[in-house]
Amino acid sequence: MIDLHDLRYPIGRFTPPIQSNPDIRSRQIETLRELPQRLHGAVEGLSDDQLETPYREGGWTVRQLIHHVADSHANSYVRFKLALTEEWPTIKPYDEAAWALLADSKATPVDVSLSLITALHTRWVALLESLTDADFHRGYNHPESGRQNLATALALYDWHSRHHTAHITRLRERMNW
Secondary structure, X not given: OOOOOOOOOOOOOOXXXXXXXXXXXXXXXXXXXXXXXXXXXXXXXXXXXXXXXXXXXXXXXXHHHHHHHHHHHHHHHHHHHHHHHOOOOEOOXXXXXXXXXXXXXXXXXXXXXXXXXXXXXXXXXXXXXXXXOOXXXXXXXXXXXXXXXXXXXXXXXXXXXXXXXXXXXXXHHHHOO
């Protein structure tokens, strides 16, 4: 059950899918295709002060969220390519909280990452749409969470896209922006 009052997980926690099939993956890919436009819309018209507002107490600012999405999705795109070109490679995790504290995440205009997300998602969606069923069974080893196939990784980034967009849109609703 989703707790709509949980500011940390506004759409609920990620649950790995029980199954994956072309119809499900098509909807997940569509989420990735739409993310750049949805993020643009979520931050449209926000002032610098509003971009510096955390989505919850102790959470990242809207600016940091946008930069985090760019960082996270760039890492995932590379992981997909590694999984498609190597046999179950071990990928390198990164400290996303530490990345969010770096100067580029705290001070760079969000338009920079929005442009990156737009370009990245154009490439990522093109790659995803070219994959076969067998390709989605390929994957990588994550040192902290173990083996992950691309079908599960796609589901995770479908959720991740909706999750962080909801952080911003729910903040806007609460603040009446």
